[in-house]
Amino acid sequence: MELKLTGVRAALGGKEILHGVDLTVRDGELLALLGASGCGKSTCLKTIAGIVPLSGGSISLGEENLAALPPHRRGVVVVFQDLRLFPHLTAAENVAFPLRMRGVPRQKRLEEAGHWLERVQLAGLDRRRVGQLSGGQLQRVALARALAAQPRVLLLDEPFSSLDENLREDMRALVRTLQAQLHMTTVLVTHDRREALSMAHRVAVMFDGSIEQCGTPPEVYAAPATRRVADYFGGGGYLPGIVRNGVFSVGELSFPAAVPDGAWDAFLRPDALKPGSGPLPLTVAETAYLGESYQTTLTGPEGFRLSITAPKPLGPVGQTVLTGVDGTRAVLFPHTI
Amino acid sequence: MRRNPLPALAVAVAGLCILLPVALLAVWSVAGRWPWPELWPESFSLRGFQELFASYNHTGALLLSSVGLSLTAAALATLVGAMTARALAFHSFPGKELVRFGALFPILVPGTVLAMGLHTVFLRLGLADTLAGVVVVHVITALPYTVSILTDVTQACGKNLEEQAAVLGASPARAFLHGTLPALAPGLLSAGSMAFAISYSQYFTTLLLGGGQVRTLSLVMVPYIQSGDRTLASLYALLFVGSALAVFAVLEGLIHLWTGGRKWN
Amino acid sequence: MKRLAPLLLLLPFLALMGLLLWAMGCALVQSLGYIPAFGLTELTLDYYQALFTDGTLTASLMLSLKVAFLSALSSTVLGTALCAALLALRRGRRGALLLVRLPILVPHTVTALFLIVLLSQSGLVARALYAGGLIDGQEDFPSLLFSSGGMGMLLAYLWKEIPFVAYFVAALMGSVRDTLGEAACNLGASPVRAFFHITLPLSLPAIGSAFLIIFAYAFGSYEVPLLLGSTLPKALPVQAYLEYTHPDLRHRPYAMAMNGFILLVSLLLALVYAWLLRRKLNAGRVVQ
Numbered sequence: 092m093e094l095k096l097t098g099v100r101a102a103l104g105g106k107e108i109l110h111g112v113d114l115t116v117r118d119g120e121l122l123a124l125l126g127a128s129g130c131g132k133s134t135c136l137k138t139i140a141g142i143v144p145l146s147g148g149s150i151s152l153g154e155e156n157l158a159a160l161p162p163h164r165r166g167v168v169v170v171f172q173d174l175r176l177f178p179h180l181t182a183a184e185n186v187a188f189p190l191r192m193r194g195v196p197r198q199k200r201l202e203e204a205g206h207w208l209e210r211v212q213l214a215g216l217d218r219r220r221v222g223q224l225s226g227g228q229l230q231r232v233a234l235a236r237a238l239a240a241q242p243r244v245l246l247l248d249e250p251f252s253s254l255d256e257n258l259r260e261d262m263r264a265l266v267r268t269l270q271a272q273l274h275m276t277t278v279l280v281t282h283d284r285r286e287a288l289s290m291a292h293r294v295a296v297m298f299d300g301s302i303e304q305c306g307t308p309p310e311v312y313a314a315p316a317t318r319r320v321a322d323y324f325g326g327g328g329y330l331p332g333i334v335r336n337g338v339f340s341v342g343e344l345s346f347p348a349a350v351p352d353g354a355w356d357a358f359l360r361p362d363a364l365k366p367g368s369g370p371l372p373l374t375v376a377e378t379a380y381l382g383e384s385y386q387t388t389l390t391g392p393e394g395f396r397l398s399i400t401a402p403k404p405l406g407p408v409g410q411t412v413l414t415g416v417d418g419t420r421a422v423l424f425p426h427t428i
Numbered sequence: 429m430r431r432n433p434l435p436a437l438a439v440a441v442a443g444l445c446i447l448l449p450v451a452l453l454a455v456w457s458v459a460g461r462w463p464w465p466e467l468w469p470e471s472f473s474l475r476g477f478q479e480l481f482a483s484y485n486h487t488g489a490l491l492l493s494s495v496g497l498s499l500t501a502a503a504l505a506t507l508v509g510a511m512t513a514r515a516l517a518f519h520s521f522p523g524k525e526l527v528r529f530g531a532l533f534p535i536l537v538p539g540t541v542l543a544m545g546l547h548t549v550f551l552r553l554g555l556a557d558t559l560a561g562v563v564v565v566h567v568i569t570a571l572p573y574t575v576s577i578l579t580d581v582t583q584a585c586g587k588n589l590e591e592q593a594a595v596l597g598a599s600p601a602r603a604f605l606h607g608t609l610p611a612l613a614p615g616l617l618s619a620g621s622m623a624f625a626i627s628y629s630q631y632f633t634t635l636l637l638g639g640g641q642v643r644t645l646s647l648v649m650v651p652y653i654q655s656g657d658r659t660l661a662s663l664y665a666l667l668f669v670g671s672a673l674a675v676f677a678v679l680e681g682l683i684h685l686w687t688g689g690r691k692w693n
Numbered sequence: 694m695k696r697l698a699p700l701l702l703l704l705p706f707l708a709l710m711g712l713l714l715w716a717m718g719c720a721l722v723q724s725l726g727y728i729p730a731f732g733l734t735e736l737t738l739d740y741y742q743a744l745f746t747d748g749t750l751t752a753s754l755m756l757s758l759k760v761a762f763l764s765a766l767s768s769t770v771l772g773t774a775l776c777a778a779l780l781a782l783r784r785g786r787r788g789a790l791l792l793v794r795l796p797i798l799v800p801h802t803v804t805a806l807f808l809i810v811l812l813s814q815s816g817l818v819a820r821a822l823y824a825g826g827l828i829d830g831q832e833d834f835p836s837l838l839f840s841s842g843g844m845g846m847l848l849a850y851l852w853k854e855i856p857f858v859a860y861f862v863a864a865l866m867g868s869v870r871d872t873l874g875e876a877a878c879n880l881g882a883s884p885v886r887a888f889f890h891i892t893l894p895l896s897l898p899a900i901g902s903a904f905l906i907i908f909a910y911a912f913g914s915y916e917v918p919l920l921l922g923s924t925l926p927k928a929l930p931v932q933a934y935l936e937y938t939h940p941d942l943r944h945r946p947y948a949m950a951m952n953g954f955i956l957l958v959s960l961l962l963a964l965v966y967a968w969l970l971r972r973k974l975n976a977g978r979v980v981q
Contacts, residue, residue, distance in 0.1 A: 449810070449811055535906050540934065
C-alpha cells in the first residue's frame with residue numbers, strides 16, 4: 092500500500108515545524124528521510140504515526156485516510172531512537188506486546204514472539220529482562236517488537252545512531268534483509284548520508300520542514316536539485332562561469348550545457364575531473380595522507396575548491412595541475428554572489 | 429480524532445472540591461449572622477477582622493514570628509539537605525545506603541511518636557519548651573523532602589561546572605560558589621518552599637515541644653476551630669493559607685529572578 | 694581530607710538522626726515500663742499487652758488502623774486516577790497542576806474546618822438538603838463527622854491526600870506516559886490499555902511510596918482525630934497524648950507503648966514495601 096503525505100503541516104509548542112510536506116512512499120519501498128538535526132524529519136515521522144497531530148494537509152495509506160485514525164489503529168509502527176522497551180517485561184513479552192493488544196492468547200503470542208526473536212538472531216533470549224541485554228540486542232528486540240505488530244508501515248527513527256560502527260553495519264544489513272523479505276513499506280529517518288544512500292530505494296532530502304528533493308540514491312547524489320542538497324552530500328566545488336548559446340565556459344574550459352544564457356556555477360565532484368591534462372589550471376593547496384590513499388585539495392579561479400582522493404598525491408603544494416572536466420557530470424546552478 | 433471527555437470532567441470535579449470549601453470560608457469570615465437553615469448569611473460584619481487585629485491579639489506579631497520560625501527551619505532543613513545530598517551524590521563511603529534510607533526515615537515515623545520521643549530527650553537536654561527545640565523538630569520533619577529533592581537536583585547538575593571552574597583556577601570554595609551554586613539555586617529554593625510548607629503547618633510537634641512557650645499561627649487557630657466560632661476560625665484559616673501562599677509567591681519569584689528564565693544544565 | 698569530606702558533609706544530618714534515634718530509643722525503653730525517675734524500674738511487656746486486652750485501647754487501635762488503611766488506600770487509588778486525568782488533559786494542564794498543589798499547602802487543621810462548615814449537621818450541605826426538602830431538620834442529616842466510624846477523619850485525609858498523590862506521582866507517570874506509553878499506543882494499545890499495561894505498572898514505585906507516607910501520617914496524626922474524631926473510641930494518637938499528659942506520671946508507659954506500636958506497624962509496612970520494591974528493581978530497570 093502506498094503512503095502519501097500531501098501538504099502536511101504540524102506544530103510543536105506553538106511553533107510550526109513542518110511547512111507542507113509532500114511525500115509518497117511506494118508499496119514495499121524503503122525510503123530514507125534524510126536531513127540535518129532539527130529539520131523536522133522526526134516530527135514528520137511522528138505525524139505519520141499519529142503522535143504529533145496534523146495542523147494541515149492529509150496523510151493516506153492506500154485508499155484510507157490515516158489522519159482520521161487514533162495512533163493505535165493506524166498500523167504504523169515506530170522503532171524509536173531511544174527504543175522504549177518496557178523494562179518490566181521480558182524480551183519475549185516485549186515482542187508479544189502488540190499481539191497481546193490484538194487479543195492473541197498468551198501461549199500463542201509468546202511462541203510467535205520467539206519466532207520473531209529468531210528472525211532478528213536472538214533465538215533463546217526470550218526470558219531475558221530488558222536490563223540484561225546489550226545495546227545491540229536491545230536494538231534487535233525493538234525491531235522484532237515492531238515487526239511482530241505486523242505494521243502496514245514501519246518507521247525507523249535513527250534506530251542505529253547509538254550503536255558502535257560495526258554493530259551498526261550488522262543492523263543495517265539485518266533491516267535491509269528483513270525489509271526485502273517482508274516487502275515492508277518502510278521509512279528510515281537518518282542524518283547519515285551514507286546510511287541513506289546505501290540502504291534506501293529512494294531518498295527524500297528534507298530542509299526546514301519541507302522535502303527539497305526525492306529520488307533514487309544516484310539521482311539525489313549525482314543530480315542534486317538545489318545547492319542545499321548538493322552541499323548536504325558534499326564533496327564538490329562550485330566553478331563560476333558563463334553560459335552562451337548552450338555552452339558553459341570559464342577560461343579555456345567549455346562544455347555543452349542545456350540552460351539559458353547567463354552566469355552559472357558548475358557544481359563538480361571529483362568524478363567529473365580528469366587531472367593530468369585539460370584546459371582547467373588548478374593549484375595544489377594542500378595534501379593529506381589518509382592511509383590507503385592521499386587527499387589532494389585543489390583550488391581554482393573564483394574560490395573553486397575541491398578535494399580528490401587518489402593513490403598518490405597530485406603534486407607538491409603550489410604546483411599547477413591542468414585538469415579536464417567531464418561536462419556531462421557537472422550540475423549547473425544559477426550564479427549567486 | 430474524538431477525545432475522551434472523562435479526564436476533563438474528573439479534573440473539573442476535583443477542582444470544585446478543592447475550591448468550594450475555600451470559597452465557603454471566605455463567606456464565613458465576613459458573615460455576621462448565619463443561622464440554620466439559611467443558605468446565605470443574614471448579615472455581614474467585620475467583627476472577625478476587628479477582633480483578629482485588635483491590639484490585644486497581636487496577630488501581626490504572631491504572623492511575623494510564625495513566618496520567621498518556619499523560614500528559619502526551612503533554611504536549616506535546606507542547608508542540611510543540600511550537604512547530605514552532596515555527600516550522597518558525589519562521594520562513596522561505607523553505610524551510604526543506610527544514610528539514603530535514614531534520610532527518608534522521618535516520613536515513616538508518625539508525628540506523635542516523633543514528638544513524644546523528642547520531648548523526653550529535650551527535657552534532658554534543656555531544649556523542651558524552647559524555640560530552638562521546635563526548630564529542630566521541624567527541621568527533622570522537613571528533612572526527608574529536602575534531601576530527596578536536592579539529591580535529584582545535585583545529581584542532575586553534576587560536577588561539570590565545578591570542575592570547569594576549578595580547571596580555570598578557582599579554589600574549591602569558589603568553584604562551588606561560581607560553578608555549582610547558581611545551577612543548584614532553583615532546586616534549593618524549591619526544597620526550601622517545601623520545607624516551609626511543612627514547618628508552617630506543624631501543629632502537634634509545636635504544641636508538645638513548645639510547651640505553650642512557642643506560639644505559631646497554626647497553633648493559635650486550633651482552639652477557634654474547636655470552639656465553633658466559625659467566623660474567627662475561617663478568618664484565621666484564610667490568614668494562614670494566604671500568608672503561606674504569599675511566602676510561596678516570594679520564593680517562586682526568587683527562583684525566577686535567580687534563573688532569569690535561563691536554563692541551567 | 695578527601696575521605697573526611699563526606700563525613701563533614703553528613704555531620705549535621707547524622708546529629709539530627711542521632712537525636713531521632715535517641716528519641717525513639719527513649720520512647721521504646723519507656724514503653725517497656727522502665728522510667729526510674731517515676732519509680733518504674735521493671736522491664737515488662739504489660740503495657741503492650743494492655744493494647745490488646747483493655748477494651749478502650751483496643752477500640753482505639755482498631756479505629757486508627759482502619760482509618761489509616763482506608764485513607765491510604767482510597768487516596769492512592771483516587772489520586773492515581775486524578776493524576777492520569779491531569780496528564781490526559783490537553784489544555785489547562787499547568788493551571789490544574791497548580792490547583793492540585795493548593796491542598797498540599799493547607800494544613801490538616803484547616804481541612805477539618807472545611808469539613809465542619811460543609812458537612813457538619815449545621816453545615817452547608819445539610820442546609821442545602823433541607824432547602825431542597827430532602828431532610829426535615831439538622832438531626833436528619835447523618836452525623837458524618839465526630840462519628841465513631843471515623844468518617845470525618847477519612848474525608849479530611851481524602852481532601853488533603855488525593856491531590857498529594859496526584860502531585861507526587863505526576864513526575865514519574867508523566868515521563869513514563871510520554872515515552873513508553875506512547876510506544877505502547879504505537880504498537881496498537883488503546884490509550885486505556887496502554888495506561889493499565891504499561892504506564893500504571895511502571896508508576897507503581899511512586900504510588901506505593903505515596904501509600905506508605907499517607908498510612909504513616911494518618912496512623913500517627915493527632916490534629917485530625919482531635920478535631921474530627923469521636924469521643925469514644927479515641928484515635929490512638931489522641932489516646933496516647935491523654936496518657937502522656939496524665940497527672941499520674943506512671944501512665945506514661947501506656948502512651949509510649951501506643952507510640953511503639955504505631956512505629957512498629959509503620960516500620961513493618963515500610964520493610965514489606967522495600968522488599969517488594971527491591972524485587973521489582975531486580976526484575977527490570979527503566980532504561981533510557
